[in-house]
Amino acid sequence: MSNLLTSVKDQIEGIDTSGLHNCDGFDSGITANTNVEVGARIGPGSEGGTFYGIVDSFEWNPERVSDYSGLKDRIVVDLGAGNDEAGYELARIVGAKGYVGVEPFYTRQLADALKVNSMKNPSLFEEREHIPYSVLCEDMLRTLMRIPDGSVSLMAGAIDDFIIPRNVEKNRRYVASVNDEIARVLHVNGVFIDYDSVFSPNSLKLEDIGDLDRRVWKFFK
Secondary structure (H helix, E strand, O other): OOOOOOOOOOOOOOOOOOOEEOOOOOOOOOOOOOOOOOOOOOOOOOOOOOHHHHHEEEEEEEHHHHHHHHOOEEEEEEOOOOOOOOOHOOOOOOOOEEEEEEEEOOOHHHHHHHHHHHOHHHHHHHOOOOOOOOEEEHHHHHHHHOOOOOOOEEEEEEEOOOOOOOOOOHHHHHHHHHHHHHHHOOOOOOOOOEEOOOOOOOOEEEEEOOOOOOOOEEEEO
């Protein structure tokens, strides 16, 4: 099977690519944001696989896939995608058009994991083909500010207070700015999937789609 890595400009129509450059196959921009102080969980060995709990639940309860139908036929932007393919697998299974992993700290690990995953046969929902993916090494707020209005679906997993401590004033402002940008770029028929993160765009409607083990919110217009 072929590697489906593609540039983010070929996935998100009209995205502002100024300042981006190709870095060993993936897109790279400004990775640091001086308006946020990251917490203790950022570092070598950070736990990945955030969305695998959701993906695994589809195997024993396939009807749950419909809870994520707002990702179907959309470009899905995964904010703080981590170091593995869990977010990509969620997007693939629900029928997304493409996947963009935004990850400033574990970009190489993410790119390697997605490459390996896209070149092997799926282990779950084999009938759902692999989808194109992009990897963007950049701060999530800077990436969101590049994206046109109403153009994507999004998700964020485990970007919690250990990663962005909200007891810091400038972090609270950063989270508020990310919330505003999520609401702005969200497609009218899309969703923002929030899995235990600090983000909660108050201007959007929301639905609890979690279970006993997971706190998952679906935001939509």
